[in-house]
Amino acid sequence: MLTKAGKLGGVALEEHVKNLVPEIKQLTLFPSELCNYRCNFCHIWGDTGWALKEPQRAIREQLDIDVLKKFLDDVTAVNKNLGVIITGGEPMLYKHFTELVEHLRKRKANIYLLTNGSLIKNRVEFIMQNIVAMNISIDGPEEFHDAIRGKGSFQKICENIEALMEEKKRRKKMFPFINITMVLSPSNYLSIKQFMSALRERFKDADVVLHDPRNPWSRRRDLSVNLAPLLFTTPERGRAYAAQMKHDLDCEVSPAWQGFVEDSIPMDTQLLKKELEELWAMEGIDSSHYIDIHDYYTDIENVFGRSKCVAPWHEMIIRRTGDVYPCVDLPDFKYGNIYEDSFADMWEGERATQFRDYLKNTNLMMCNRCTRMFADPESF
Ligand SMILES: C[S@@+](CC[C@H](N)C(=O)[O-])C[C@H]1O[C@@H](n2cnc3c(N)ncnc32)[C@H](O)[C@@H]1O
Ligand code: SF4
DSSP: OOBOOSSOOHHHHHHHHHTOOOOOOEEEEOSOOOOSOOOTTOTTTSTTOSGGGSOHHHHTOOOOHHHHHHHHHHHHHHOTTOEEEEOSSOGGGSTTHHHHHHHHHHTTOEEEEEEOSTTOGGGHHHHHHHOSEEEEEOOSSHHHHHHHHOTTHHHHHHHHHHHHHHHHHHHTOOOSEEEEEEEEOTTTGGGHHHHHHHHHHHTTTSOEEEOOTTSTTSSOOSEEEEEEEOOOBOHHHHHHHHHHHHHHHOOOOOGGGGGGBOSOOOOOHHHHHHHHHHHHHHHTOOOTTBOOHHHHHHOTTOOTTOOOOOGGGTEEEEOTTSEEESSSSOOOSOOEETTTSOHHHHHSSHHHHHHHHHHHHOOOTTGGGOGGGGSOTTTO
């Protein structure tokens, strides 16, 4: 669940942002954007996603591993404890996935994998040795999940998780942490209580715990479950974002923002709020630091006390083309390209400075429902 994001807010947060000094802490890699699923709500491959509008030949492009390795050497030389999120599409479809992960481990990076969980089976051993945390998507109990992600996929993913948990147990290992993420969309939002019971039924011997970001280690867990609201925008805000980028930053945006546009979201959000409150009470979770889910879906102006984004001071995003951006889901304001530009030139370059200076005083029209607005500025 998204939180109100830390102690800093209002003037204190604005001051914090004004005084920030760039310090790279995290890279997010989309080394390939291919996917073997077509989840209906997905902003990349879903009904309104941008990937189906792109020439499919271009989408099949994958990052050159040697160029990527060289770039990663430069970043890990600056931060010896770098966090690297590998995502996509489905990250395990990247043809150099193994080589990439091995290289990052040699450089002591901590690797977090965002995956649909379908391709784990033959890599259990490898994942055990190299990955700190796995975020695996399951979008509800079997019938709900399969309606979104494809028939048979629930059982397949559960078998893969089981294989991973067995191996962890056999080796008495803590890593990788396994986190299940369910995105709350119109097709599944009323199945949350049933979801927790379905997981406990499916993984009978495991401790399945609803994740509480404020007290993550308060209870022993084998599997933690995170309920994530849909990221979305309105058509008006989306268009205003494109105009803002053009006018203020001379940037022609990609179609990515269109993947988030929802004309309306057919959900009874008061009922969802009630269901969530009941679930938190049943699970013994203090929900006072969570956002109000009804407001989240119905009042897009509201950013829940977090008025500023700090991500561009700490994170960089690399897409399959080698292009580098500050925003995780919006490949729009390009810093450069790893085939041509060095890490230092992009991180400390004019484009990055221009973007950070702009964000000190202004938010982008797409910021309100971006995950980075809910990340704690103090822990980022
Ligand atoms: C884009 S996927 C990539 C990794 C992998 N393919 C997966 O499904 O987990 C990363 C996460 O974004 C979620 N996601 C996709 N579209 C979304 C949207 N519009 N709002 C919120 N989450 C979304 C997915 O469910 C998944 O948890
Ligand atoms: S598996 Fe992930 S990337 Fe693929 S369509 Fe589903 S949410 Fe999107």
